Amino acid sequence: MKKVYASLCFALAITGMVKAQDIQNNPGSNHGNKFEQLGTILPTPNEQRTASGAPGAKYWQQRADYNIKCELDEKNTKLTGRETITYYNNSPDPLDYIWLQLDENQHNNLDNANYQSSTTMPKVASTTVLEKAEIATEDNGYGDKIAGITDALGKPLPYTINKTMMRIDLPAPLKPGQQLVFNVKWSYKISDRLTYGGRGGYEYFPADGNYLFTMTQWYPRLCVYSDFQGWQNHQFAGRGEFALTFGNFKVQITVPADHVVGGTGECINYAAVLTPGQLARYNQAKTASAPVQIVTLDEAKKREANPSTATKTWVFQANNVRDFAWTSSRKFIWDGMNQAIEGKNVMCMSYYGKEAYGLYSKYSTKLVAHTIKSYSSFTFPYPYPVAQSVEASNGMEYPMICFNNGRTQPDGTYSESTKNGMIGVIIHEVGHNFFPMIVNSDERRWTWMDEGLNSFVEYLTEELWDNKFPSKKGAAYTQVDYMKLPKNELEPIMTNSENIVRFGPNAYTKPATALNILRETIMGRKLFDFAFKEYARRWEFKHPTPGDFFRTMEDASGENLDWFWRGWFYGIDPCDISLDSVKVAKADLDGNLPATFGQGRAPGGANTNKVAAPIVNNYEDISKIRNREDKTIQFYVDKDTTVRDFYWRYDRGLAAVDSSKFKDMTKAKNMADNRKPEPFTDVDKAKYASKFFYELNFSNKGGLVMPIIVQFTYADGSKQIDRIPAQVWRLNEKHVSKFYVQDKEVASIQLDPYRETCDIDESNNYWGKLPEPSKFQVFKQKVAAGGRGQTTGVNPMQVGSGK
Numbered sequence: 001m002k003k004v005y006a007s008l009c010f011a012l013a014i015t016g017m018v019k020a021q022d023i024q025n026n027p028g029s030n031h032g033n034k035f036e037q038l039g040t041i042l043p044t045p046n047e048q049r050t051a052s053g054a055p056g057a058k059y060w061q062q063r064a065d066y067n068i069k070c071e072l073d074e075k076n077t078k079l080t081g082r083e084t085i086t087y088y089n090n091s092p093d094p095l096d097y098i099w100l101q102l103d104e105n106q107h108n109n110l111d112n113a114n115y116q117s118s119t120t121m122p123k124v125a126s127t128t129v130l131e132k133a134e135i136a137t138e139d140n141g142y143g144d145k146i147a148g149i150t151d152a153l154g155k156p157l158p159y160t161i162n163k164t165m166m167r168i169d170l171p172a173p174l175k176p177g178q179q180l181v182f183n184v185k186w187s188y189k190i191s192d193r194l195t196y197g198g199r200g201g202y203e204y205f206p207a208d209g210n211y212l213f214t215m216t217q218w219y220p221r222l223c224v225y226s227d228f229q230g231w232q233n234h235q236f237a238g239r240g241e242f243a244l245t246f247g248n249f250k251v252q253i254t255v256p257a258d259h260v261v262g263g264t265g266e267c268i269n270y271a272a273v274l275t276p277g278q279l280a281r282y283n284q285a286k287t288a289s290a291p292v293q294i295v296t297l298d299e300a301k302k303r304e305a306n307p308s309t310a311t312k313t314w315v316f317q318a319n320n321v322r323d324f325a326w327t328s329s330r331k332f333i334w335d336g337m338n339q340a341i342e343g344k345n346v347m348c349m350s351y352y353g354k355e356a357y358g359l360y361s362k363y364s365t366k367l368v369a370h371t372i373k374s375y376s377s378f379t380f381p382y383p384y385p386v387a388q389s390v391e392a393s394n395g396m397e398y399p400m401i402c403f404n405n406g407r408t409q410p411d412g413t414y415s416e417s418t419k420n421g422m423i424g425v426i427i428h429e430v431g432h433n434f435f436p437m438i439v440n441s442d443e444r445r446w447t448w449m450d451e452g453l454n455s456f457v458e459y460l461t462e463e464l465w466d467n468k469f470p471s472k473k474g475a476a477y478t479q480v481d482y483m484k485l486p487k488n489e490l491e492p493i494m495t496n497s498e499n500i501v502r503f504g505p506n507a508y509t510k511p512a513t514a515l516n517i518l519r520e521t522i523m524g525r526k527l528f529d530f531a532f533k534e535y536a537r538r539w540e541f542k543h544p545t546p547g548d549f550f551r552t553m554e555d556a557s558g559e560n561l562d563w564f565w566r567g568w569f570y571g572i573d574p575c576d577i578s579l580d581s582v583k584v585a586k587a588d589l590d591g592n593l594p595a596t597f598g599q600g601r602a603p604g605g606a607n608t609n610k611v612a613a614p615i616v617n618n619y620e621d622i623s624k625i626r627n628r629e630d631k632t633i634q635f636y637v638d639k640d641t642t643v644r645d646f647y648w649r650y651d652r653g654l655a656a657v658d659s660s661k662f663k664d665m666t667k668a669k670n671m672a673d674n675r676k677p678e679p680f681t682d683v684d685k686a687k688y689a690s691k692f693f694y695e696l697n698f699s700n701k702g703g704l705v706m707p708i709i710v711q712f713t714y715a716d717g718s719k720q721i722d723r724i725p726a727q728v729w730r731l732n733e734k735h736v737s738k739f740y741v742q743d744k745e746v747a748s749i750q751l752d753p754y755r756e757t758c759d760i761d762e763s764n765n766y767w768g769k770l771p772e773p774s775k776f777q778v779f780k781q782k783v784a785a786g787g788r789g790q791t792t793g794v795n796p797m798q799v800g801s802g803k
């Protein structure tokens, strides 16, 4: 994992193509290569990116500062803007041209990048759908209209638009260390987001005749130029979000005078745009420990009824951000409160219409505060001065501001699922501040690096909100249905965003589950949390690649996880470990009998001892149980009981289990590994007379190598769990055995009792009604010094002998 390989392999790896032999160089063998090092699959370490997964001594990244002025024409739903961009070439390369993203061209019928998608005849269709299916001849008027691009002196710069990408050709190469200052003037017709789709646009409310604008991916934005890819100028086809360069923003936004505007960064002229009463409440909110309404429901309703024709300009400043987004509406109720993060105050705020008042006034800002606090504990302290949630009936993230959903019924009531959906989406979108807004991965290439990592921390954060929250991401059992699908419907997590067939499970929930399994079952919380934090800390305000993540997790934990990345991120095999047979014996201490065994199922024979698996612990995963038993954790719903609503009750969320079942996690002592060189004494022999011996034979039916978690239930009703690491499959990836010496008679055996491994077939996980033991011979054996294949005196059931 830390070797230097030919740069050709780097090129292959970064395009997502992996040489077949890297994945499977010995498919017919029992000893395949599931435990081989990732080797050439990972890019070659260099001075920018080290073999340990950290930024190297010569790491560099570009910077783009923006000074933007824009005006929202509400009546004509049009935006006009002009920007001055200062682009810093920190790379060692001279640049002949630069690339900008024109994402609004997604909505243009001629200049979009969506025409490449396959389409079929719909059963029911809106006129918009039909319109999109017409062969485009005339421009529909959407998309960026560029009114001119000039250099710092006002001299026009030539440019070429290729769908959603624009290349500006420079009169002379921009040399390393130089800056380029240039101006872009543009405008676009804002689209109806609910009809045309997309990340931003407007929503019209016919009941009161007002608009809610979500202005996102709205100005021509610099593409990323990087050491690992050059220009990231992949077209925006709607799904793969974006890759952007960090920089500072000053943005002046002119809107109708009665609008409330929220944007990335801090508004620096509230005194000029708020009423004295609102300004006083804003200042009060800055130190409040519960949300203070800066604009009230009554004020918002009055504005809705009497729209203003005047305008006001709101001015925002945001430093070290990769993007700027904003929202504007006279419908907004606006509240805020303070959340201290390691001594620094963060203004948490929410904006929502009356349609969401019943939920958002109670929950949104508290969720923002809880999210940045929880994420900070798993990564790094939230570095920005504000964090905001906007109700816009969707779910989309930008630095310091995000758009979420959760509207009530007209009478203010709501269902439990609407409320839980809102909690999930606010935590998720606010959490995106960390991945990918600050840990700035390339979303247009690797969706899992932002959605997967973020869904994982979202799950941890939901857990800390309420130990009974019904999280849909994270717990291993939630991925079983996806992992069960036929292979032609699956692709590896390491798949480019636009090429993923099942986007949700592949990019969000499978990586979230994989990381949860790493944390709870493979590495343990202590090692995992340190390494994950190290990754976030190393790549805070930088551009990581998948290799940087994989390498850091190993580098900081001392765990060789190449097998795990191979199986979960580069492969599609599911986990299905079967307990095929169990042999039972007692020691024969009298000497002369040949070794015989209990009557476990012969290979291919009838499995008469198996019974259907009992459903235990069925829908509470191990993370929930451990959190509940960790007395240092205080859940938000217990700390702040004002967030308990009509739906709060003991049995909310998922079914609870008897946690005493989980108490005994100690490993059974594996006597088979106890290679005592000294001969048996009578005392030893006497000891074995009372023991029970078991040989468990497992097969790997799914293909994914995973730990084997064995729970013994003894005849006296007590239980014990043995956790066998995945490396047990090293020498034989298909069949392994494990031998146990037990003090007590075993009544039944169950694999993965806490559903930690995403085992897709639990029917082969259980063994009950064990047979009567037969006897086998015990004899003394002199062990040769340094000899291999040593056994204990108990022969011949060697551990891991395989079949």
Ligand SMILES: [Zn+2]
Binding pocket: 428, 429, 432, 450, 451, 454
């Ligand atoms: Zn997301």
